[in-house]
Amino acid sequence: MTNTDEVTNAFDGDGYGPDDAAHETDTDTAHEADGVHDTDGAHETPRARERAAHGHDTDSTGHDPSVGEMQLDDRAALRRVRGLSTELTDVTEVEYRQLRLERVVLVGVWTSGTAAQAEASMTELAALAETAGSEVLEGLVQRRDKPDAATYIGSGKANELREVVLATGADTVIADGELTPAQLNALEKVVKVKVIDRTALILDIFAQHATSSEGKAQVALAQMQYMMPRLRGWGESMSRQAGGRAGKDGGVGTRGPGETKIETDRRRIRERMAKLRREIKEMKGARDTKRTQRLRSEVPSVAIVGYTNAGKSSLLNSLTGAGVLVENALFATLDPTTRKAEFEDGRQYVLTDTVGFVRHLPTQLVEAFRSTLEEVTDADLLVHVVDGSDPLPTEQIKAVREVITGVLRETDAPAPPELLVVNKIDAADPVTLTQLRALLPGAVFVSARTGEGIAELRETLAESVKSPEVELTALVPYTRGDLMARIHADGRILGSSHEPEGTLVRARVPEALASALQEYRHSA
Numbered sequence: 001m002t003n004t005d006e007v008t009n010a011f012d013g014d015g016y017g018p019d020d021a022a023h024e025t026d027t028d029t030a031h032e033a034d035g036v037h038d039t040d041g042a043h044e045t046p047r048a049r050e051r052a053a054h055g056h057d058t059d060s061t062g063h064d065p066s067v068g069e070m071q072l073d074d075r076a077a078l079r080r081v082r083g084l085s086t087e088l089t090d091v092t093e094v095e096y097r098q099l100r101l102e103r104v105v106l107v108g109v110w111t112s113g114t115a116a117q118a119e120a121s122m123t124e125l126a127a128l129a130e131t132a133g134s135e136v137l138e139g140l141v142q143r144r145d146k147p148d149a150a151t152y153i154g155s156g157k158a159n160e161l162r163e164v165v166l167a168t169g170a171d172t173v174i175a176d177g178e179l180t181p182a183q184l185n186a187l188e189k190v191v192k193v194k195v196i197d198r199t200a201l202i203l204d205i206f207a208q209h210a211t212s213s214e215g216k217a218q219v220a221l222a223q224m225q226y227m228m229p230r231l232r233g234w235g236e237s238m239s240r241q242a243g244g245r246a247g248k249d250g251g252v253g254t255r256g257p258g259e260t261k262i263e264t265d266r267r268r269i270r271e272r273m274a275k276l277r278r279e280i281k282e283m284k285g286a287r288d289t290k291r292t293q294r295l296r297s298e299v300p301s302v303a304i305v306g307y308t309n310a311g312k313s314s315l316l317n318s319l320t321g322a323g324v325l326v327e328n329a330l331f332a333t334l335d336p337t338t339r340k341a342e343f344e345d346g347r348q349y350v351l352t353d354t355v356g357f358v359r360h361l362p363t364q365l366v367e368a369f370r371s372t373l374e375e376v377t378d379a380d381l382l383v384h385v386v387d388g389s390d391p392l393p394t395e396q397i398k399a400v401r402e403v404i405t406g407v408l409r410e411t412d413a414p415a416p417p418e419l420l421v422v423n424k425i426d427a428a429d430p431v432t433l434t435q436l437r438a439l440l441p442g443a444v445f446v447s448a449r450t451g452e453g454i455a456e457l458r459e460t461l462a463e464s465v466k467s468p469e470v471e472l473t474a475l476v477p478y479t480r481g482d483l484m485a486r487i488h489a490d491g492r493i494l495g496s497s498h499e500p501e502g503t504l505v506r507a508r509v510p511e512a513l514a515s516a517l518q519e520y521r522h523s524a
């Protein structure tokens with residue numbers, strides 16, 4: 001153990017900083033220091049607070065139930081998706097089960113960055129755990145130079161973690177990182193409950209939220225990719241757990257492929273993965289066709305991207321009245337939703353809402369969702385939504401740009417222009433907003449909830465997506481009815497008259513049509 005080897009409580013608000021760190025000693029364990037049994041709100045998580053404040057999780061604006069809300073009701077009624085089973089036939093089979101809350105203790109290693117960053121990471125882990133359906137009992141952070149090679153947190157701290165687990169009655173530990181299979185195994189041996197990492201947790205949320213067949217296939221592929229190197233470790237842990245558990249369910253983070261008969265299963269999982277890749281490719285083909293049709297019609301496309309829970313779906317709703325699912329949960333949206341919309345000047349465009357990003361988005365997911373992400377990155381404009389009420393909005397911006405850059409790197413496509421939209425200004429701290437205004441001069445500040453700034457956003461959108469149209473006058477011979485039909489369909493006629501030689505028409509038309517009309521251009 002190093003001398004920076006300390007455990008602090010991530011949620012008591014004063015467990016950070018050099019001052020606090022200085023008086024924490026090895027015997028002064030986190031749970032002794034602040035009383036793990038207290039449930040007076042000190043461990044209240046963001047989602048619980050939101051629930052208390054609004055009564056429920058939906059955007060409570062008081063309007064009629066929208067499609068999204070109905071979808072939300074469905075989701076509440078749905079049981080969670082199970083993937084874990086000892087029978088390999090169940091690997092991608094969707095089964096529903098009774099929603100069961102795990103009682104979890106979070107643990108993180110704080111290696112670099114500020115205390116605020118470490119705290120934000122743990123708060124986010126808590127929100128992820130709650131989104132997955134867990135009850136968060138305790139959050140512990142250890143300050144270390146680097147994670148312990150054997151047990152992630154130092155071995156002494158692992159023993160303390162065991163005590164916290166016993167004292168709180170937790171049945172799961174969630175580690176804030178991606179642990180090696182050996183680390184997961186070693187830590188489980190010490191704490192004697194199931195240990196899962198951040199990656200498995202995010203995969204679990206995706207598995208619960210996937211609704212389309214493409215989304216389900218993408219998540220299943222990512223889960224299998226994650227499980228492959230971990231089959232043995234998980235096998236041991238699961239057989240130990242199985243006795244005490246009802247059914248075959250391993251709980252949060254384990255709803256993935258099963259792991260008995262490991263060697264044959266490995267081969268069969270590989271086959272399943274190959275099949276899933278083929279299926280995803282086919283489904284992408286179908287979407288590509290639609291996209292090509294759209295491109296041919298020259299309707300500009302705008303894609304909404306941003307950190308998870310930033311308010312992307314809310315923004316789509318307020319710009320188009322789409323009524324898509326809005327939820328104070330991470331990764332509420334997985335499947336892209338495209339809606340027609342109109343600029344102020346009457347031009348049409350399409351607006352796409354899609355999966356949110358998060359710090360350390362599992363690489364398996366970026367890989368599996370590549371086809372979805374590529375579609376987003378070839379939009380004419382990216383509307384990058386930032387949660388202005390987040391404690392560290394600039395960190396969100398960075399994380400989102402990293403994912404986009406990563407996707408673009410592999411496609412060699414140029415990055416679409418980006419319009420930053422700072423959302424939730426109704427809930428944001430005024431000081432933070434002032435700083436953001438100075439820091440992000442081109443950004444538009446809005447509240448999807450109150451509608452503030454939305455009119456300005458509409459204007460900025462129309463300006464940002466340049467009109468591909470050309471204004472011209474042409475004398476179209478009567479024999480070219482086809483050209484007149486295209487002008488009617490794709491352009492806007494500003495004036496026309498019937499002349500002996502043909503139709504004299506003044507119109508705004510897309511560039512491609514303008515060149516087709518070139519020989520009939522008229523200077524008058």
Ligand SMILES: Nc1nc2c(ncn2[C@@H]2O[C@H](COP(=O)(O)OP(=O)(O)OP(=O)(O)O)[C@@H](O)[C@H]2O)c(=O)[nH]1
Nearest residue numbers: 309310311312313314327328331332333356448449
């Ligand atoms: N106060 C406030 N809350 C907002 C605003 N916009 C959205 N929210 C809330 O933020 C939460 C997330 O909104 P969503 O629109 O689902 O966010 P998202 O970016 O689509 O989230 P994911 O799909 O989960 O990545 C919901 O509880 C919304 O009600 C806003 O302008 N102000």
Ligand SMILES: [Mg+2]
Nearest residue numbers: 312313332333
């Ligand atoms: Mg959404």
